[in-house]
Amino acid sequence: MASPMIIGISASMGFILADTYFIGELGSAELAALGFVGPIIMIIISASIGLSAGTSSVLARASGKDDHTEMVRLATNSFILSVIISLIFTVVGLLTIDPLFTLLGADEVTLPLIREYMEVWYWSPIFMIVPMVAMGVMRALGDTSLQGKLMIIASMANVILDPIMIFGLFGFPRMEMAGAALATLITRAGTLAAVIYYLTYRFHVLKITKEVISHFGDSYRKIIHVGLPAMGTNMIIPMAGSVLIAIVARYGNDAVAGVNLASRIESVTIIAFYALSAVIGPFVGQNLGAQRHDRIEQALKQCAMFTLIFGAVLAAFIAVIGPYITMQFGDDVAIQQVANHYLYIVPVSYGAYGFVMTANATFNGIGKPLPGVVVSTLRVAIFQFPLVLLASLVFGELNYLIAASSISNILAGIIAYYWVMKTVRQLAPDTPEGTLKQSPAE
Template identity: 40%
Template sequence: MSQPSANRHNHARLTEGSVSGHLAAMSIPMIWGILAVISINVTDTFFVGQLGTEPLAALAFTFPVVMTVMSLALGLGIGVGSVLARQMATASDARLRRLTTDSLVLALLIVIGFVVVGLLTIDPLFAALGAGPDMRERIADYMVIWYLGMPFLVVPMVGNNVIRACGDARLPSMLMVWAAIANIGLDPILIFGLGPVPAMGLEGAALASALARASSLLLTLAVLHYRMHLIEWAWPQWAHLKASARAVLHVALPAAATNMVNPISIAVVTALVAPFGAPAVAGFGVATRIESLAMIPILALTAGIAPVVGQNWGADRTERVARVLAVAAGFCVVWGLAMAALLALFGAQLASVFDSQPETVEAAALYLWIVPISFAGYGLLICVNAMLNAAGRPLSATTLSLTRAFGLYVPLAWIGSLVFGLWAVFAAASVSSVLAAVFAWWRGRRLVRIAAPRGDRDGDELVESVGPH
């Protein structure tokens, strides 16, 4: 077992060499992985759009709920990745295996609880979001299958973050791409039917995603066991699971809350958009999916930031963390402005690919003309959040996201919907992102100026109690 140990500890290499080069090496492969994950939602939107505006509106209602649950998985993955990255150069093989295995078990236990709660709350939840009775029937057909497939989403996402924390960004991307390819192949078959396979409509879209992610789960476990040697196939003792949970959840719970904030705020805004009609909701759903595609490079950058900041923070190389902030800010400004210009010019044409109804296209184009102006600000916000999580400062990241979403976005959108109309609801997103970005920049600079000594780093001491059997 000595060879795997040497290989893994060699992954703590991000503390030397070019910061920009490490960020590029860790982020560029993730562009394809994140594109793959987002393409599952975009592909579902495209094919469901062929069924009509009503099914497309039903899918739009599910988007913030689905993204909220995905944020739980992302938060768990961030927690595991943060702890592993900061311990990569010093922890023993047994400790890394124990932490990884316990994290996967913990993710499974948490997701089972969410499945039960989700299945019991479908109707009242979507009624609160403004969906009518007929719309809720469509939504329930989709969400029952989606909730049952949640383990296939959450556990692989945690496993991918383990692999990434070890310094390998390519394998997680390949696994994510595989799930997307499988989903693209299954979607038209299950939605529209083929041969003996009946047409299932919205239910088919949910089933296609579940089956694709199930295959990704099997591949992820195989990589963690056979290549990374990071799984122990034995149920953990309670003491070890508890110690691992303390270390991971110290970052994971605030990180999950941080990532849930945005989709929850979108859910509230969806309810504010609902009175403007089904085409407005459908257009809002289409626009947010196009937006997610435009933000892929920035999202990939946040994934690359995590291991680079984590390893350098653990090694007390805070001057390199400051360089990460500068590089990230510059990229967000350049990319955000470029996307704002492109979507202002071609937003309507892109929206018409998903739904040709003029009212839907008009609502989507309005969103894509207003909101992308703030892409640079929102990108800086989530990059700073990634830095804070990687450095073991998750509560600061949560504060930033809460300020943007519920201190600014939701109140401004509510006022705008009452006083001005749909355009003001969308403008609230831009204003809140720009204002939050100013605060995020200040917090990021403060992080690298006032670096705590190693012994005072939040959460690092928790990992010491995670040992072998």
Template identity: 40%
Template sequence: MKQRLTEGNVGRQLIGLTLPMVWGVFAIIAFNLVDTYFVGQLGTKELAAMSFTFPVVMTLGSLALGLGVGASSVIARAIGEGDHSRVQRFTTNSLTLGLVVVAIFVSLGLFTIDPLFTALGADAEVLPLIREYMRIWYFGMIFLVIPMIGNSAIRASGNTGTPSIIMTLASVVNIVLDPILILGLAGFPRLELQGAALATVIARAVTLVASLFFLHFKERMISLKVPSLQETLWCWKDILYVGLPAACTNAINPISIGVITSFLATFGATSVAAFGVASRIESFVLIALSALSASIGPFVGQNWGAKKYIRVRLSLRLSFIFCMIWGGLMTLILVPLAPWLSSLFNKNPEVVEIATRYLWIVPISYGTAGIILVASSAFNALGKPIPSIVMTVMRTFILYIPIAYFGGKIYGVNGIFAAATISNLAVGIGAYIWNQKSCSLKAVEKAEQAASAS
């Protein structure tokens, strides 16, 4: 195991880490868009059924992502310390932890499909369709959780290219299988929603095989030795210390989207549709910042473990500068192009007009939104998950939702959109200050003194 990220030009290494991740994030977005498109060909009921599954799928995806963040944090620092045995222990035990989590949630999920989705508002007409989809999806949950943890471990080694290739492979398999299994092409039976779930499971299964193969045979990060119970529990505790807060942080985002959507619904279906259009455009615009935040974690973790603190501070400074430049550039691009981009998704003039207003107001804060993402990833990489969840709670529940509520009452949809800008700007500035203090030389000296004293 090489400390790939502790030597060399910091800027070039960050670019080398981020560019493959840009494609990987794009592949994930394409995966979900293709699913939605082909299920939409079946009819409104089927699309509604799949929409009902999104909160559950996103919540469990957030849990898997959180476990991956926890694993990446401890593995990257162990690599930086040069302790290969510790790297293997953490990698292996992160995967076993994933298996335990899968077993628990599959058992709970299969027995709670009807009451859970009834509570979410599904009626008797849609519930059988949800049941068809989720029964297959739950059994395939192992193919979601284990590859996400495995890819996080690979990224912790400083390799973002391989996880991006694996994600792209999954997207390609899903794109090929969706029309075949959903619509019944090439002699296959028409499975409709079951076909969508089956295509997802098969695509994810490919990523499971690929990630485990690479971890074991290429990076030598998996140990086949059966660990003791004491060692397993010790590793799980370290992983969950970062992973559980990260999972909670990721789960907050879909909750906030649901609340904001309910606020917009009071202004009519066109406002909700416009928010959906603008959010879809926004997801593409923010790919670079999401990729950077995923890349900064391994870099910070390895260099912090290797005590290369100056490199950590330089990487964060360069990342924050990039976030502000990217945010400013996207604002300049979206101001003239927002009406045209919105019309690509929906031709309704009212929808286009409201979506355009969103894309004129919110992008002002994209730079600071990127700073929040990068700072959160850096804190998790340092083994400090609390600042990340504090920033998320502050942005969502203290600022965004209350300001959106009162802003909507006073200024209509513009007030709701402005709430996103205000919360991003305020928390982004706070995230920058907090991160700089945590990575200052004084903070480093205190941490080393505490470590030597213990």
């Protein structure tokens, strides 16, 4: 299930890097502006991931029980719910551009660039959240290959449109920052049209009828039971990123641009963890619905082993090639130095962070999302914030702030492992903790 997701997410992250590359060609101020908007965009993306997780969790359990009527109600009403939430983000976002980014530390150089980008980008939540939820439906039904293909096509289209609209090629006007946002909006609109078609005519779960909509309240409660905490879990991370950027802004625009560049490179390198967390929830939900508790624990043990081994290999690999990558995103040595320091320090914790994502997705999959909220809150509010503030006030150097993030990942990973394994071992009915029953077939 994860293999097609890796390909699709790789393509999506690739166009994020392409955005960074082309905007970096405009100048360091534009790259710094992108650093400020990045965490805010990730908050909305994270909200869509959380809503998608809620939909996927309840739908996977209905799929495990082979209840098609319930699947149609959940899929259709989650679609309507995602439209409503998208419009709220658009309205609130457009009304708060200047005060929000001023609060985050944007100055008279970066604020106009941020406004230029976000006045266009804030029209895209409906084209982002709705497809994300629809893809959660597809995953719950066991199909990840189609999602991977859609993500690849959208990413290729975005990479093609980016230079055309940013630099004004082939007769198009030069739009610079606004052009990058418009390219993203257009490609995501195409994705929305595609998922509506597939949910309606391939999966047959999108049916906007009076009977289905009459169950909106019931579907809403089921989805939000997991979706709202999952949204909170996912939104905590970019919110913390916004606070981190506000602190980093004290070190200048080059520091903001460097951390943003490293974060975007990071998002590409940990794609396997994103893919794993995207599919473990539906996997757990389907097996829970089918009463196959033994497979859930076995899968989690394998996931833990994978994240630790792959994370260690990844950290060593990035330490070697990191400087060569950062050189491709502009000629500003100060920005490159900040990015390189980040890529030396934070990847050490990738294995632990990968399992945090897996554990949180598992909690969502079994319909118990609150532990995931607690783990993520511990990671950013109890570990990261105090350590970052201590590093900033006592040590002063930016590298200590970066190290604080790495330490918080490791601590959260340890807690997540013990908590999720204990929770899973308690799932099997009439079975002592730690001794799950095997099915007769095994």
